[in-house]
Structure formats: C-alpha cells, structure tokens
Amino acid sequence: MEPIRRIPIVQQVEERIGELIAEQYKSGDKLPAEMQLCQTLGVGRGTVREAFRLLQAKGLVEIKPGRGAFVANQSGESGMAAIDWLVENERELRDSIEIRTALEPMAARCMAERCNAEDVQHLSEIHQRFLQAIRDGDPEQIARLDECFHNTIVECSGNALLVEINSNVCRGMQTFRSKTFQVEQNVRNAVMPHSNIMNAILARDSAQAEREMRAHLDKVAEDLAQNVKVPAHEVG
Structure with a gap:
C-alpha cells in the first residue's frame, strides 16, 4: 500500500486548474475569473491566486494586467x-x-x-x-x-x-x-x-x-x- 499523501490545498487547486486547461482550453483562451474558480473549487481567493502564480511560473498560464488569466502559448517565445x-x-x-x-x-x-x-x-x-x-x-x-x-x-x-x-x-x-x-x-x-x-x-x-x-x-x-x-x- 502507498502512503496517503497530504497535498497542500494550493497544490490541489493548481493541479485542478491544470486539468481544466488540458481538458477544455487551448493556447490563448481566457480562464475563468478568480471568483468563479473560488466558488467552483470551494477555496479562498488567495489560494486561487497562488495557484495561478505557480502555473504561471511553469509557463502554463499568462496573467494579463486588468484582464485576467489566459492559457499560455506553449510553442516557445521569441x-x-x-x-x-x-x-x-x-x-x-x-x-x-x-x-x-x-x-x-x-x-x-x-x-x-x-x-x-x-x-x-x-x-x-x-x-x-x-x-x-x-x-x-x-x-x-x-x-x-x-x-x-x-x-x-x-x-x-x-x-x-x-x-x-x-x-x-x-x-x-x-x-x-x-x-x-x-x-x-x-x-x-x-x-x-x-x-x-x-x-x-x-x-x-x-x-x-x-x-x-x-x-x-x-x-x-x-x-x-x-x-x-x-x-x-x-x-x-
């Protein structure tokens, strides 16, 4: 038996948003607003923001000031x-x-x-x-x-x-x-x-x-x- 993993809530939200991107979105698509994700996932706004930060660091999400979060272009950038x-x-x-x-x-x-x-x-x-x-x-x-x-x-x-x-x-x-x-x-x-x-x-x-x-x-x-x-x- 594998030990039970205690996954931090931010990591769980990060993984769930990552799955959402893979299943429903393509490069350049706008992702749901923070408040919508808070309601859907049952977490606080700070948790969603931190999850977006992690996804952005991995190159999966792009945060556009005043416009929200978008799926990043994965083809590389000049x-x-x-x-x-x-x-x-x-x-x-x-x-x-x-x-x-x-x-x-x-x-x-x-x-x-x-x-x-x-x-x-x-x-x-x-x-x-x-x-x-x-x-x-x-x-x-x-x-x-x-x-x-x-x-x-x-x-x-x-x-x-x-x-x-x-x-x-x-x-x-x-x-x-x-x-x-x-x-x-x-x-x-x-x-x-x-x-x-x-x-x-x-x-x-x-x-x-x-x-x-x-x-x-x-x-x-x-x-x-x-x-x-x-x-x-x-x-x-």
Missing part, C-alpha cells in the same frame, strides 16, 4: 513575441509602473532608515543572485529575482499598508517581468540601477535610495515606451 505582448498590454503596464513610481521610492527611503543588518544582507544576496542569473542568461530567474529584490525593499520598509498595496500591484507585474527580461537591452538597463539602490541602502542614505529607485522606475517606463515602438529586426 523576443518579438514578448514585444507583441508589451504592445498589447501597454496601457495597463503604464498604470502599474505609475503606481510603483509613487510607492517604491518611499519604500526605498524607509528601508534605508529602518533596516537592520539582516535585512541588508538578505537584499545583498538577492542582488548577487540577480547578477548571476544575468550572467547565466536565464530570463525566468532574472524576472523572479527582480521581483524578490523589489518586494524585499517594500517588506523592509516597516510599513504594513505599503506591503499590502504592493502585493496587489505586484500581481499585475509578474507577466510583465517575464516578458520584459526577454529583451536584452532591458536586462542591461536593470543592472546599474539595482546596484545604485543597493549602495544607497547600504550607506543608510535614505534620500539617495529614494532618488535611485525613482530613477530606476523612470527607466523602466522609458524602456517600455521604447519596446512598444521598436522595429522587429532590432529585437535581441
């Missing part, structure tokens, strides 16, 4: 396909970047003022892994560590409301990160800003940390503007 997605979602992405530009510079200031040695060490380790992922040419890992870097700064701000607001904004940025880091220039443009933010926080220079984060997000917005008008032959 830099130009990523550009196409950025063009399609430009308006929602600009809204998200605008909110981030209001929130994250304040978070960087607060972390520089309030962080302890353990916080700084954790952020530094994430940054070093981010740089290694760039050297390895791993866009998926680059995207994940970029999210970790920014989320750690917010979490170390000491502001619980800021953390809560950021969690909502972050959900709309996951697919954006996975797409934008398929464009080589965007990867290069993230290296120095992350280093500058790190150095300001290490120096406990709150004003400089705020300025560096704002400059970084201004560059993210600039990169998006460039990406959505770049000719196909210029995509790396």
Whole structure:
C-alpha cells in the first residue's frame, strides 16, 4: 500500500486548474475569473491566486494586467513575441509602473532608515543572485529575482499598508517581468540601477535610495515606451 499523501490545498487547486486547461482550453483562451474558480473549487481567493502564480511560473498560464488569466502559448517565445505582448498590454503596464513610481521610492527611503543588518544582507544576496542569473542568461530567474529584490525593499520598509498595496500591484507585474527580461537591452538597463539602490541602502542614505529607485522606475517606463515602438529586426 502507498502512503496517503497530504497535498497542500494550493497544490490541489493548481493541479485542478491544470486539468481544466488540458481538458477544455487551448493556447490563448481566457480562464475563468478568480471568483468563479473560488466558488467552483470551494477555496479562498488567495489560494486561487497562488495557484495561478505557480502555473504561471511553469509557463502554463499568462496573467494579463486588468484582464485576467489566459492559457499560455506553449510553442516557445521569441523576443518579438514578448514585444507583441508589451504592445498589447501597454496601457495597463503604464498604470502599474505609475503606481510603483509613487510607492517604491518611499519604500526605498524607509528601508534605508529602518533596516537592520539582516535585512541588508538578505537584499545583498538577492542582488548577487540577480547578477548571476544575468550572467547565466536565464530570463525566468532574472524576472523572479527582480521581483524578490523589489518586494524585499517594500517588506523592509516597516510599513504594513505599503506591503499590502504592493502585493496587489505586484500581481499585475509578474507577466510583465517575464516578458520584459526577454529583451536584452532591458536586462542591461536593470543592472546599474539595482546596484545604485543597493549602495544607497547600504550607506543608510535614505534620500539617495529614494532618488535611485525613482530613477530606476523612470527607466523602466522609458524602456517600455521604447519596446512598444521598436522595429522587429532590432529585437535581441
């Protein structure tokens, strides 16, 4: 007899949605809304969202800001396909970047003022892994560590409301990160800003940390503007 497996509820929901995709949906189809899945599966909204995150990490689901979850294209994706997605979602992405530009510079200031040695060490380790992922040419890992870097700064701000607001904004940025880091220039443009933010926080220079984060997000917005008008032959 095989032992009884105690499967976490999020994994059960992830598996059930995966089965639903395999049985009823094809690439590009919109999946049921979170609330509909909550009612169908008898679970909370947070569980469904986490299941979508796991499926997105596996490349099965694509989250489009303001539009919901879709079955991802399984045929593989070029830099130009990523550009196409950025063009399609430009308006929602600009809204998200605008909110981030209001929130994250304040978070960087607060972390520089309030962080302890353990916080700084954790952020530094994430940054070093981010740089290694760039050297390895791993866009998926680059995207994940970029999210970790920014989320750690917010979490170390000491502001619980800021953390809560950021969690909502972050959900709309996951697919954006996975797409934008398929464009080589965007990867290069993230290296120095992350280093500058790190150095300001290490120096406990709150004003400089705020300025560096704002400059970084201004560059993210600039990169998006460039990406959505770049000719196909210029995509790396």
